[in-house]
Amino acid sequence: MGTEVQQTEQWAEIAPDAARRLVVAAVQAFAERGYHATTTRDIAGRAGMSPAALYIHYKTKEELLFQISSVGHRLSLGILQEAAAGEGTPAERLATAVRSFVRWHAQRHTTARVVQYELGALGEEHYAEIVALRREVDRTVRSIIQDGVATGDFDVPDIPGTTLAVLSLCIDVARWFTADGRRTPDEVGELYADLVLRMVTAPRQP
Amino acid sequence: MGTEVQQTEQWAEIAPDAARRLVVAAVQAFAERGYHATTTRDIAGRAGMSPAALYIHYKTKEELLFQISSVGHRLSLGILQEAAAGEGTPAERLATAVRSFVRWHAQRHTTARVVQYELGALGEEHYAEIVALRREVDRTVRSIIQDGVATGDFDVPDIPGTTLAVLSLCIDVARWFTADGRRTPDEVGELYADLVLRMVTAPRQP
Numbered sequence: 001m002g003t004e005v006q007q008t009e010q011w012a013e014i015a016p017d018a019a020r021r022l023v024v025a026a027v028q029a030f031a032e033r034g035y036h037a038t039t040t041r042d043i044a045g046r047a048g049m050s051p052a053a054l055y056i057h058y059k060t061k062e063e064l065l066f067q068i069s070s071v072g073h074r075l076s077l078g079i080l081q082e083a084a085a086g087e088g089t090p091a092e093r094l095a096t097a098v099r100s101f102v103r104w105h106a107q108r109h110t111t112a113r114v115v116q117y118e119l120g121a122l123g124e125e126h127y128a129e130i131v132a133l134r135r136e137v138d139r140t141v142r143s144i145i146q147d148g149v150a151t152g153d154f155d156v157p158d159i160p161g162t163t164l165a166v167l168s169l170c171i172d173v174a175r176w177f178t179a180d181g182r183r184t185p186d187e188v189g190e191l192y193a194d195l196v197l198r199m200v201t202a203p204r205q206p
Numbered sequence: 207m208g209t210e211v212q213q214t215e216q217w218a219e220i221a222p223d224a225a226r227r228l229v230v231a232a233v234q235a236f237a238e239r240g241y242h243a244t245t246t247r248d249i250a251g252r253a254g255m256s257p258a259a260l261y262i263h264y265k266t267k268e269e270l271l272f273q274i275s276s277v278g279h280r281l282s283l284g285i286l287q288e289a290a291a292g293e294g295t296p297a298e299r300l301a302t303a304v305r306s307f308v309r310w311h312a313q314r315h316t317t318a319r320v321v322q323y324e325l326g327a328l329g330e331e332h333y334a335e336i337v338a339l340r341r342e343v344d345r346t347v348r349s350i351i352q353d354g355v356a357t358g359d360f361d362v363p364d365i366p367g368t369t370l371a372v373l374s375l376c377i378d379v380a381r382w383f384t385a386d387g388r389r390t391p392d393e394v395g396e397l398y399a400d401l402v403l404r405m406v407t408a409p410r411q412p
Contacts, residue, residue, distance in 0.1 A: 033240075034239075034241065034243055036240050036242075036243035037239075113323075117319075157400075161394075162397075162401065168375060169374060172374045172377065172378035173374070175322065175323075175374070175377075176370070191368075195368065195371050198404050201404070201410060202409070203403065204407060204409065
């Protein structure tokens with residue numbers, strides 16, 4: 001876990017330092033044992049703090065999970081929006097989106113797993129906020145695919161289904177990626193950009 | 207969860223009936239709360255049994271997880287092997303493999319999530335057995351892709367990477383699929399078979 005981009009820029013927006021340390025500790029604890037098996041006492045202990053000190057920053061364990069999920073979703077949405085708004089053809093923008101979304105899920109696989117697998121533990125209002133961000137993620141990728149269909153560069157019979165599949169393929173990198181595996185995040189990003197462009201381009205007729 | 211193919215044929219091979227009821231209860235408990243937050247007492251209670259009665263069939267919680275993982279992996283491997291050994295061109299066999307592997311992960315999404323997300327909770331020897339089954343899953347899909355490359359039907363620059371991506375795409379169906387969503391397991395299978403065939407076929411030159 002030490003190789004994951006985590007302690008530094010990933011949570012840079014969270015202040016003060018004690019709140020950031022609690023988030024880092026919570027991600028590790030949730031990833032190792034699951035949300036429900038983790039107590040606020042465990043998290044405080046990992047962060048070298050007392051349960052009372054944790055309570056100053058987060059009233060509940062669910063608030064911590066929401067903070068993690070919210071920052072995680074907003075960062076990954078930002079990456080996709082930047083790719084969608086960039087220069088270039090739809091194919092170039094889709095390739096950039098896939099490359100950077102994959103890299104994010106590979107480099108931050110521990111965070112991404114917590115974010116993806118513990119959605120059901122969020123409270124109702126927090127869940128609704130995260131679902132809104134996820135709709136925006138979907139809309140952003142769909143818009144690039146729609147652009148490519150409009151220009152005639154892409155051939156996509158089922159745009160919502162293909163959008164779902166592209167996002168699913170990238171998100172699942174968080175499940176199987178390990179830092180000691182045979183591919184770097186950049187290499188997986190390259191491979192996946194090529195596979196996704198194949199998905200949206202009409203196959204050669206045999 | 208009532209719509210999931212679970213109570214009946216999924217665990218048909220597990221006998222006696224009490225052991226099968228414990229497996230069904232364990233899958234539900236692990237899916238809801240995670241492996242580490244679930245006790246053998248919770249599982250026995252869900253199955254309408256005493257902890258002592260559970261102990262007759264499974265000495266530890268980890269034995270239950272291994273049974274679930276082992277049956278799940280062998281069933282899904284069987285599906286792929288049947289598709290690989292079937293009649294037809296490599297494209298037809300790959301489409302059949304994807305359709306049935308996707309259907310399996312959609313219909314049994316609760317089981318599949320437990321199987322995929324709690325691998326790290328297996329003991330060392332059990333983990334090694336499951337890894338061997340996963341290698342066989344990979345080898346089976348890779349062999350169909352290799353056949354298609356050999357016949358010239360497929361154009362695949364990176365066979366291991368493409369195999370990984372195809373399996374990842376299908377497995378992640380278990381994460382996002384819900385029985386009340388807009389697509390049936392068969393419809394997702396059809397969509398994914400088409401997308402995977404596009405991945406392995408040379409794109410049309412623009």
